[in-house]
Amino acid sequence: MEDRTSGDDETQGHPQGAPRAPWQATVLTLFPDMFPGPLGLSIAGKALETGIWALKSLDIRDFARNKHRSVDDTPFGGGAGMVMRPDVVDAALDAIESEPGPRIYLSPRGRRFDQDRAKALAAEPGAVFVCGRYEGLDERVIEARGLEELSLGDFVLSGGEPAALAMMDAVIRLLPGVMGAADGLTEESFEDGLLEYPLYTQPRDWKGRTIPEVLLSGHHGRIKAWRRDEAERITKERRPDLWARHVKDRPVDPSRGGRKRSQNDRRDSRRDDEKVE
Numbered sequence: 177m178e179d180r181t182s183g184d185d186e187t188q189g190h191p192q193g194a195p196r197a198p199w200q201a202t203v204l205t206l207f208p209d210m211f212p213g214p215l216g217l218s219i220a221g222k223a224l225e226t227g228i229w230a231l232k233s234l235d236i237r238d239f240a241r242n243k244h245r246s247v248d249d250t251p252f253g254g255g256a257g258m259v260m261r262p263d264v265v266d267a268a269l270d271a272i273e274s275e276p277g278p279r280i281y282l283s284p285r286g287r288r289f290d291q292d293r294a295k296a297l298a299a300e301p302g303a304v305f306v307c308g309r310y311e312g313l314d315e316r317v318i319e320a321r322g323l324e325e326l327s328l329g330d331f332v333l334s335g336g337e338p339a340a341l342a343m344m345d346a347v348i349r350l351l352p353g354v355m356g357a358a359d360g361l362t363e364e365s366f367e368d369g370l371l372e373y374p375l376y377t378q379p380r381d382w383k384g385r386t387i388p389e390v391l392l393s394g395h396h397g398r399i400k401a402w403r404r405d406e407a408e409r410i411t412k413e414r415r416p417d418l419w420a421r422h423v424k425d426r427p428v429d430p431s432r433g434g435r436k437r438s439q440n441d442r443r444d445s446r447r448d449d450e451k452v453e
Contacts, residue, residue, distance in 0.1 A: 177238075177271075178208055180224060180231040198230040199351050200302030201344050202275040203337075204268045206247065206309050208233040210337045215344060223354045232275065236260075239267035248310050258310040262317035265306070269321055277303035279323050280343075282336030283312060286325030289343055293326070297343075298350040305343070307336030369422035370411045373403040 203211050211233045212224060223229055237245045241263065248258035269279065277300045287293075297303050306313070306323060318325070328339045349355055376387045390402045412419040 177235075178211070178231075178233045180212060196352075197301065198227050199298070199300075199348070200276050201229060201231050201348075202272050202277075202302065202304040203231070203233040203307065203340060204236050204265070204272070204304070205233060205307040205335075205337055205340075206236050207307075207335070207337055208235045211341070213341055215341060215348065219354055220345060220348045223348060223351065226353075228351050228353050229348050232272070234268055234271060236264060236268045239264050239271065251311065256311075260308060260310060260313045262314035262320075265313055265317045266321070269304075269306070269317075272304060275304055276301035279304045279306065279321055281306045281313060281318060281323040281325050282308060282327070282339040282343075283325040284327050284330075284332050286327040289326045289328055289339075289346075291346070294343070294346040295350060297347045303344075303347070305336070305340040307340055309335045368407070369418060369425060370407040371415060371418070373406040373410070 205211070212221070212231055215221065215231075216224060220229075224231065237247055240247050246261075247264045248260050251257070251259045277297070280303055282305065313323075317323075326339075326343065328342055333339060376391060380387050380392075388402065390398050393399065408419075408422075411422065
């Protein structure tokens with residue numbers, strides 16, 4: 177078992193520097209060398225070094241019951257591929273019984289992972305990720321262990337490891353002290369049920385393409401309104417499923433001709449006349 181923790185007992189960003197237990201990611205996999213992978217770099221890597229989160233990865237093959245270290249067998253009823261044995265996976269789960277958090281099995285048939293689930297996992301002390309291979313896990317160990325099945329989307333990967341890395345990244349960046357600016361988290365895609373608005377930086381004129389004038393106006397209210405309108409337009413065009421949910425959930429604003437208000441509307445109403453200094 178590989179254990180990646182920091183000797184630093186204090187977490188950056190924690191109030192008054194008080195000790196804070198790291199968010200514990202535990203991974204059961206046939207390929208432990210895939211972890212931390214990209215999570216050992218950039219902001220996630222720095223957070224791992226400073227003890228904001230910690231990583232343990234176990235090789236499921238270490239719990240095999242024969243000299244060949246077999247972890248799979250043919251499916252009852254016939255069919256293509258192999259199925260991971262319940263006794264082997266169960267033994268691996270026994271070995272990490274004391275590790276905190278829900279037990280998650282990465283599976284294309286699982287409930288789709290989203291930002292709300294990422295937030296909920298960030299509020300947990302940690303999570304255990306069970307990475308399947310071949311055709312997947314024997315159903316009996318999923319049921320016996322009450323594994324939560326989560327999916328990245330409607331496509332199939334060669335194993336659960338890439339999905340686990342993506343989910344862990346989504347959670348880690350939400351942990352206190354990982355991201356530099358908290359405001360950035362509230363303006364990202366999905367935070368208000370919408371996709372993010374377009375972003376622009378220097379140079380102002382690039383290959384004849386210029387910056388929308390409103391972003392150069394220095395007017396907080398107009399900039400916020402433009403960004404909200406663009407976020408709504410993009411969401412409506414690209415993700416009609418999100419748009420339908422957004423329209424259903426937001427309250428009505430009579431001042432906007434009966435148009436429903438978003439969280440940004442309520443937050444911006446007090447600042448419409450402010451200027452950028």
